[in-house]
Amino acid sequence: YSSPNIAKPFHIGHIRSTVIGNSIYLIYDALGYDTVRINHLGDYGTQFGKMICAYRHWGNKEDVIKEPIKTLLEYYTKFHVEVETHPELDDEAREIFTKLEHGEKEETEIWKWFREESLKEFTRVYDMLGIKFDSYAGESFYSDKMPRFVEELKEKNLLKESEGAHIVDLEEYGMSPALITKSDGSTLYITRDIAAAVYRKEHYNFYKNLYIVASQQNLHFQQWIKIVELLGYDWAHDCVHIPFGLVSLEDGTMSTRHGRVVFLEDVLNRAVEQTKEIIKEKNVNTDNIDQTAKDVGIGAVIFQELSNNRIKDYVFKWDKVLNFDGETGPYVQYTHARAASLLRNAGDAVVKKATSLEGIDYSKICGESCYELAKLLYKFPAVIEDAGEKYEPSIVTRHVVDMAQAFNRFYHDEHILVDDESEKVAKIALVIAAKNAIANGLALLGIAAPEKM
RNA sequence: GUCUCCGUAGUUAAAUGGAUAUAACAGCGCUCUCCUAAAGCGUAGUUGUGGGUUCGAUUCCCGCCGGGGAUACCA
Numbered sequence: 287y288s289s290p291n292i293a294k295p296f297h298i299g300h301i302r303s304t305v306i307g308n309s310i311y312l313i314y315d316a317l318g319y320d321t322v323r324i325n326h327l328g329d330y331g332t333q334f335g336k337m338i339c340a341y342r343h344w345g346n347k348e349d350v351i352k353e354p355i356k357t358l359l360e361y362y363t364k365f366h367v368e369v370e371t372h373p374e375l376d377d378e379a380r381e382i383f384t385k386l387e388h389g390e391k392e393e394t395e396i397w398k399w400f401r402e403e404s405l406k407e408f409t410r411v412y413d414m415l416g417i418k419f420d421s422y423a424g425e426s427f428y429s430d431k432m433p434r435f436v437e438e439l440k441e442k443n444l445l446k447e448s449e450g451a452h453i454v455d456l457e458e459y460g461m462s463p464a465l466i467t468k469s470d471g472s473t474l475y476i477t478r479d480i481a482a483a484v485y486r487k488e489h490y491n492f493y494k495n496l497y498i499v500a501s502q503q504n505l506h507f508q509q510w511i512k513i514v515e516l517l518g519y520d521w522a523h524d525c526v527h528i529p530f531g532l533v534s535l536e537d538g539t540m541s542t543r544h545g546r547v548v549f550l551e552d553v554l555n556r557a558v559e560q561t562k563e564i565i566k567e568k569n570v571n572t573d574n575i576d577q578t579a580k581d582v583g584i585g586a587v588i589f590q591e592l593s594n595n596r597i598k599d600y601v602f603k604w605d606k607v608l609n610f611d612g613e614t615g616p617y618v619q620y621t622h623a624r625a626a627s628l629l630r631n632a633g634d635a636v637v638k639k640a641t642s643l644e645g646i647d648y649s650k651i652c653g654e655s656c657y658e659l660a661k662l663l664y665k666f667p668a669v670i671e672d673a674g675e676k677y678e679p680s681i682v683t684r685h686v687v688d689m690a691q692a693f694n695r696f697y698h699d700e701h702i703l704v705d706d707e708s709e710k711v712a713k714i715a716l717v718i719a720a721k722n723a724i725a726n727g728l729a730l731l732g733i734a735a736p737e738k739m
Numbered sequence: 740g741u742c743u744c745c746g747u748a749g750u751u752a753a754a755u756g757g758a759u760a761u762a763a764c765a766g767c768g769c770u771c772u773c774c775u776a777a778a779g780c781g782u783a784g785u786u787g788u789g790g791g792u793u794c795g796a797u798u799c800c801c802g803c804c805g806g807g808g809a810u811a812c813c814a
Contacts (some may be wrong), residue, residue, distance in 0.1 A: 328814060331813070331814060332812095332814090448811080451811070453811065460741095460742075461742085461810095465811040465812055472812090474811090475814050501807095501809090504742095505743085505810070506809085506814090531745085531808095532807070564777070571775095582777090595753090599744090599745070599806090609764075611777075612751095613763045614777090617763095617777065620778075623775070627774075628775095631774055684762095688762090694779065695779075701774075703774050704774095738775085
């Protein structure tokens with residue numbers, strides 16, 4: 287998951303795979319699975335031939351070091367402008383990519399350098415989001431693992447030559463043919479995905495191999511999973527494509543080349559800034575405004591991303607992403623902070639007694655809203671399993687909202703810190719349970735749960 | 740053209756085939772001498788369309804309408 291293309295900006299379109307993938311990892315980890323987080327970087331392909339070609343013609347080392355992504359993107363854009371009038375550039379770019387595939391030293395070194403510089407920028411955004419990976423083995427990692435499958439496809443009579451290229455005909459399965467090698471012999475995305483799947487089976491021996499990739503690539507996944515099956519690998523259907531809908535902007539589809547793009551880092555920064563203003567306005571006594579603003583602002587962006595069914599398309603709107611009212615991350619975090627505040631006011635002795643769960647008179651919590659809250663807390667583990675089975679973090683998000691709503695009603699209806707000691711302890715026990723459930727729920731989404739806000 | 744996904748209050752969305760379709764936002768009102776009002780409460784408003792299966796359909800099947808995506812040398 288995540289898997290951005292190196293040398294291209296990390297924009298709002300990348301947030302979905304990143305954040306959904308992270309949450310699915312967290313959910314499966316919580317369910318007790320051994321998990322490996324792989325960032326299949328888009329660090330290979332014809333585009334890098336173009337990029338290197340552009341760098342050689344118009345590039346400058348200092349500029350790249352100063353601002354890697356922006357500069358490399360300029361080269362890429364310039365290439366596409368120039369190629370209109372100089373079509374020979376395309377041939378040159380293809381040739382460079384072929385050299386790269388053959389491991390020519392000079393091309394490989396430039397490419398490695400681009401990759402490192404890009405990764406530095408991505409890491410900054412991942413740090414903001416609090417997201418880590420176990421492996422950054424991207425497409426390039428499989429560059430030397432593909433010839434084996436081209437041979438295997440030939441042996442099993444699956445490969446056909448067509449217009450100079452090599453294809454697997456999938457017509458009988460209702461799919462268009464899959465292009466395995468281009469007419470110049472170089473490989474494609476699909477070839478690398480087949481190599482990657484086999485590598486992962488051999489290296490990790492996975493139970494499930496999950497791909498959190500946009501629904502635009504549905505056909506691509508159907509094709510290569512079918513090919514893996516035709517190659518005779520019985521685990522083909524343990525590879526699962528988990529698709530999600532498209533993010534577009536109000537003025538159309540995002541397009542890096544046309545400058546129609548919203549940078550993820552800008553969204554996160556603005557959300558944090560706005561949170562800071564709200565904190566100042568409300569004059570909340572927090573120990574560390576910067577940390578709280580970061581937890582809440584970034585949490586808000588992640589939460590919103592995970593609140594709808596992943597398959598739905600949506601249009602990115604600033605006022606929506608910066609709206610913190612209603613069923614939002616800040617609402618849930620606020621509820622958690624309220625619960626934390628109750629525990630502080632209750633005092634250590636009461637909290638300790640309630641935590642021990644010994645001698646609690648549960649008959650003292652009998653209001654309707656207490657019951658509704660308790661019911662939701664009880665259902666939570668089953669909800670997490672359901673979310674895992676369906677690869678759908680929004681199921682957790684919805685339930686966390688429901689729990690927060692129930693807690694706020696309970697908070698409003700019931701006086702919690704009452705004089706009656708046993709009633710107070712019983713109610714605090716419920717508060718502790720709710721606070722833990724909300725914090726755990728947020729954790730499964732990759733969101734912090736501040737004690738104060 | 741073919742394949743595929745989506746269509747629910749003004750808006751954004753919920754709903755393993757089950758009871759009066761559920762929330763939030765935006766409206767309109769109300770509640771801080773009271774544990775954090777980033778809260779709570781009230782109010783009005785919804786299944787694109789035509790069939791079918793079923794005791795029962797937002798959900799499953801077929802047609803239509805509207806929108807997105809894919810459809811071999813990008814990834």
